[in-house]
Amino acid sequence: xxxxxxxxxxxxxxxxxxxxxxxxxxxxxxxxxxxxxxxxxxxxxxxxxxxxxxxxxxxxxxxxxxxxxxxxxxxxxxxxxxxxxxxxxxxxxxxxxxxxxxxxxxxxxxxxxxxxxxxxxxxxxxxxxxxxxxxxxxxxxxxxxxxxxxxxxxxxxxxxxxxxxxxxxxxxxxxxxxxxxxxxxxxxxxxxxxxxxxxxxxxxxxxxxxxxxxxxxxxxxxxxxxxxxxxxxxxxxxxxxxxxxxxxxxxxxxxxxxxxxxxxxxxxxxxxxxxxxxxxxxxxxxxxxxxxxxxxxxxxxxxxxxxxxxxxxxxx
Numbered sequence: 001x002x003x004x005x006x007x008x009x010x011x012x013x014x015x016x017x018x019x020x021x022x023x024x025x026x027x028x029x030x031x032x033x034x035x036x037x038x039x040x041x042x043x044x045x046x047x048x049x050x051x052x053x054x055x056x057x058x059x060x061x062x063x064x065x066x067x068x069x070x071x072x073x074x075x076x077x078x079x080x081x082x083x084x085x086x087x088x089x090x091x092x093x094x095x096x097x098x099x100x101x102x103x104x105x106x107x108x109x110x111x112x113x114x115x116x117x118x119x120x121x122x123x124x125x126x127x128x129x130x131x132x133x134x135x136x137x138x139x140x141x142x143x144x145x146x147x148x149x150x151x152x153x154x155x156x157x158x159x160x161x162x163x164x165x166x167x168x169x170x171x172x173x174x175x176x177x178x179x180x181x182x183x184x185x186x187x188x189x190x191x192x193x194x195x196x197x198x199x200x201x202x203x204x205x206x207x208x209x210x211x212x213x214x215x216x217x218x219x220x221x222x223x224x225x226x227x228x229x230x231x232x233x234x235x236x237x238x239x240x241x242x243x244x245x246x247x248x249x250x251x252x253x254x255x256x257x258x259x260x261x262x263x264x265x266x267x268x269x270x271x272x273x274x275x276x277x278x279x280x281x282x283x284x285x286x287x288x289x290x291x292x293x294x295x296x297x298x299x300x301x302x303x304x305x306x307x308x309x310x311x312x313x314x315x316x
Contacts, residue, residue, distance in 0.1 A: 095236030
């Protein structure tokens with residue numbers, strides 16, 4: 001299942017999220033390029049365009065930090081991280097996790113409140129759905145999934161696991177110790193029931209959560225993912241900048257879908273892919289080519305052409 005094909009965006013910034021950086025006439029040079037994965041850096045075949053590989057190498061040679069900024073967990077991003085041999089912090093799980101892209105260690109995480117977890121599992125259980133929770137804890141070598149037994153496993157979930165070589169540990173209930181480490185809870189629902197579940201989530205949980213509804217057309221279903229209310233890719237970028245001791249105003253962002261809107265809108269310089277929906281393009285400052293045409297490379301080339309990147313000025 002391709003993750004970021006289409007999203008129903010439920011709010012661009014939550015209460016307590018970082019505010020929009022001051023926009024000056026003389027924009028600063030770029031120290032960080034934050035780049036989405038699915039539909040931006042990789043296509044449905046999970047391959048990176050050769051021009052993008054070369055452009056990222058040029059960017060890093062200039063001392064600019066290239067950071068993956070994805071809805072995937074770090075284990076689901078393994079192939080890309082290994083191919084590009086990326087180091088330093090990256091943003092994962094839609095901003096809920098910032099982790100080192102080389103050693104895979106979590107540097108910062110935003111977990112769901114325990115009270116929300118219990119309510120969410122009960123809520124989904126009443127609808128006949130198993131809850132898939134992503135666990136990120138220091139005691140484990142990598143994040144892992146647990147799956148409650150409140151419903152059948154959807155074919156889309158099984159296919160996603162196969163494609164990304166991950167598994168889920170079945171559980172009958174989530175104990176208090178495990179609740180402390182949940183960074184995301186999700187379910188897979190059929191398309192006709194999606195609007196009702198989205199409306200009920202808003203009614204029952206309000207601003208206590210942040211959720212995305214991800215369309216999976218191959219299975220004609222939606223994946224509903226729930227996070228801490230202050231999670232977004234932009235909040236993850238803020239945490240990343242703290243790790244690097246860099247100003248958020250020096251970030252350039254590249255993305256293609258509605259979960260990228262916060263970083264596209266708040267980054268000083270941003271690019272939406274040509275394949276993005278119009279409301280996603282409206283959030284970005286620029287539009288670049290589509291993924292099959294090497295859109296990331298074209299965006300990076302524009303940064304160099306505009307003098308936004310000066311070799312050797314930035315640390316990695």
